[in-house]
Amino acid sequence: MTDPANPAAQSNAKAWSDRIADRYACALSPALADWFDSEIWAQTGIHEYCDPVSPATLLDETPDVIWPGLMNANLVPLIANMAGDWLCGRIDPDNRIGQIVQWYHGGGDWIIWGNDLPEAIAFDALVSRLPGQRRRHAIPADDFFANSTASSTAGSTASENTGPLVQWASRHLPDAIQKLVNSPESSKLDDANRVANQLIEHGIAEVTVRCELVQDALQLSTLALLERDVLLDLEIDPGSIAQWAFDHDTIPERHRDAIVTALKSRDLADGFVQQWDVAETHAEVVTRIAPDTAWGWDIAGYAALRRGDRELAKRRFLSGIDCSCFSDQSIRLETHWTSQDASKFSAAMLAKAFPETLKESEYLRCLCIPNLIERSDSVSEHWRGLAEAATSSGRNRDAHDHLVAAGWDIGMRPITAFGELIQRIGDTADRSGQKARAATARIHRACLKDRYGA
Structure with a gap:
């Protein structure tokens, strides 16, 4: 940080944003330049991603925030949570930090959280207000983030739900989103739908918002809400449970009745209804706005296969295998039940439903x-x-x-x-x-x- 007591140092010092741009040979957006030059990174946030990286750290010869070999070599860490995960700038082919991705240290999975840092910070503040149960990575919906003092709670005031990072981000967001992040939280469903719709309407963190809505449409956390002993009583293997959580119609009748009874006893029976048409709509949009994101093709392909459109399903799965498996969100979306068959869900679906593709593609055979x-x-x-x-x-x-x-x-x-x-x-x-x-x-x-x- 520049010494405020030394005017000469202040006038001669090169701006943080210029130094970062020089070191990484990239253009910064106006918002990201302001992030560095306003020194908001010296503040601590109140949501999950609360620990910004200082520009001095990024200017080190070997920044200790970079996880080499685990992180893709085009990622620049910007904000950490308290569990080893990061919001990173993603360098694009045009020499810009073109997207912000959430990078998960437990497996290297990533998902786009926006086209600029304010979007990602806004999503972090609003994710608890979106529809459905939260499932973050491999951690159940009732993980410690849900109970963290950094998490907002229903009925909280605007000031309690923002903090310095969100206040900074608000200045770089559309007016409607500013009002949204500064409004009190409600536990009502109409508030959840309003938050989701406004974020999508303004193109704010759209990929990850739609991922949350897919989870809600498919009720992917329903089986996770049952006590483990209920599932153990069914004497089934974990792989089957993951497949059933993904597609409830795959649950055999002899087990379905027991599960429905257990859900009803916990007032969770409504969570056994999946809306695959809604999930397909969200996934199809993601295939267009983020075609390198595997989970969009996985969900859209399976939805098409499920309703009998085999030609469309095949095309979508073939596109899906071109995406990195680290972009599939397989734990959150319960597609990991095919991991023993292939490294990618779309590859496993091609091998199973379209076996002729194995003869046509050496690469697909490698994946399997x-x-x-x-x-x-x-x-x-x-x-x-x-x-x-x-x-x-x-x-x-x-x-x-x-x-x-x-x-x-x-x-x-x-x-x-x-x-x-x-x-x-x-x-x-x-x-x-x-x-x-x-x-x-x-x-x-x-x-x-x-x-x-x-």
């Missing part, structure tokens, strides 16, 4: 290799081979994308192998004019070498 280590190695080698071919023909942007996929399509091992890969990612980014991705990759590379000697 039974041995998990062999599967990971084969997929990584597939992308490396494509990168070599692209480099040989001068297609450097394609080579860059293929190398990124080699590391973060379904993951790569060991962590030390990322050293050489990230170096090549930076080199191909440079050759294709992606200076920001090149600079960011080299920072990740330095962090990896510092931490792992690789």
Whole structure:
């Protein structure tokens, strides 16, 4: 922070935003520049993502907030929660921080929280007011965040529900969203629907809002609300429970009656009704506005298959396998019941419902290799081979994308192998004019070498 008692230092110091832009070779949005220059990052928030990263940390030679090899090499951490997860800026091909993603440390999953930091902060403040039960990552809906003192509660006043980070974000948001984040919370359903509709109408954190609405439409937390002993009494394996939670129609009749009875005894029977048409609508929109997001294709494809539109389902699943498995939100959306069959839900669905696609695609066969280590190695080698071919023909942007996929399509091992890969990612980014991705990759590379000697 610049010394306020030293006017000469203040006048000569380069703005934080300029220094960050220089270090990462990227353009910052006006809001993100203000985030650094107003020094709002020195404040602590009151919601889940409450611990901002200082620009001084990001300017370190090896920023300790970067998780090299685990985080994609195009991510710049900006705000942490108290559990090791991050809101990160995502460097795009045009040398900008073009999106904010939530990155989960427990598995590397990510989801877009907005096109700029104020959107992500607003979503963090409003997520508890959206319809449905919350399920965050692999943690049940009643996790510690739901009971945290940082979480807002029904009936709270506007001042209690904002805090300094939200107050800052409000200045960069449309008037309607400003009013929304500053309004008292209500426990009524119409408030939840109003919050969701206004966020979508204004394009605020739309991808992650629609993910919450898919969870609500499919009542994905219903079985999780039952006591474990109820499910154990049914003598079923965990994989079946996950599949049943995803699609209630797959529950055998002999188990359905027992589950419905248990739900009724807890006044939860209404949660056994799924709206697949609503879920498909939200997922289909996500396939258009964020086509690199796997869960949109997964849900839209399964919904089409479920209602008998096999041709559409096949097209959607084929698009789904092009997305990183780290974008599938498989725990929250209960699609992880296919993980032993394939690394991606869409791949498992293709293999099961459209087996001819296995003959047509070597890549799909790699995704379905039974041995998990062999599967990971084969997929990584597939992308490396494509990168070599692209480099040989001068297609450097394609080579860059293929190398990124080699590391973060379904993951790569060991962590030390990322050293050489990230170096090549930076080199191909440079050759294709992606200076920001090149600079960011080299920072990740330095962090990896510092931490792992690789």
